[in-house]
Amino acid sequence: MSQQSGLQREPLLDSLRSELEGLDRDDLLWRIRTLQSPSAPRAKVDGKNVLVLCSNNYLGLANHPKLKQAAIAATRKYGAGSGSVRVIAGTMDLHLKLEKVLADYRRAEASITFQSGYATNAGT
Numbered sequence: 046m047s048q049q050s051g052l053q054r055e056p057l058l059d060s061l062r063s064e065l066e067g068l069d070r071d072d073l074l075w076r077i078r079t080l081q082s083p084s085a086p087r088a089k090v091d092g093k094n095v096l097v098l099c100s101n102n103y104l105g106l107a108n109h110p111k112l113k114q115a116a117i118a119a120t121r122k123y124g125a126g127s128g129s130v131r132v133i134a135g136t137m138d139l140h141l142k143l144e145k146v147l148a149d150y151r152r153a154e155a156s157i158t159f160q161s162g163y164a165t166n167a168g169t
Contacts, residue, residue, distance in 0.1 A: 083108050101162060130160065 068074045082089040084102045089095070106112050119139060128134040140158060147156040159165040 130164075 065074070078090050080088060080090055081092070084097070084100050084107050086097055086105070087094065088097050090097075102108075123137060123139065127137055127140075131140070144156045144158055147158070148154065157168075159168055
C-alpha cells in the first residue's frame, strides 16, 4: 500500500495483528472443526459430543442403511467419485437415473442435481 492512498503498511498490519490476537484471546477465531463420527443430529466434534444444528444432512439420510448399501454398490461399480463436475467429465448414468426418478416423483418434465449447496445456489 502506498502512502498516496493514505494508508501506511505497518500501522495497518499492526492493527490487523492486534485484532486477530484479541479474537484468539477471546476464543472467537474461526477454526475448522474435526468431525469424528458420522454426520448425525448428535455427533462427536473435536473430541466433544455435540448437538449438530448446521449439517446438510437435515433429512438424516446420510446414515440410512439402504442409502449406505446403495453407495457401496455404486462405489464398486463406478469407483470413488466422478472425476469432475458434469460439464467437464460428463454426466454419469446413475445421476441421470436419479434425476428421472426425482422428476417423476415431482411430476415434472425434468430435474437436475447439483454436487453442493453452493453449486445449487449458483445454478438456480
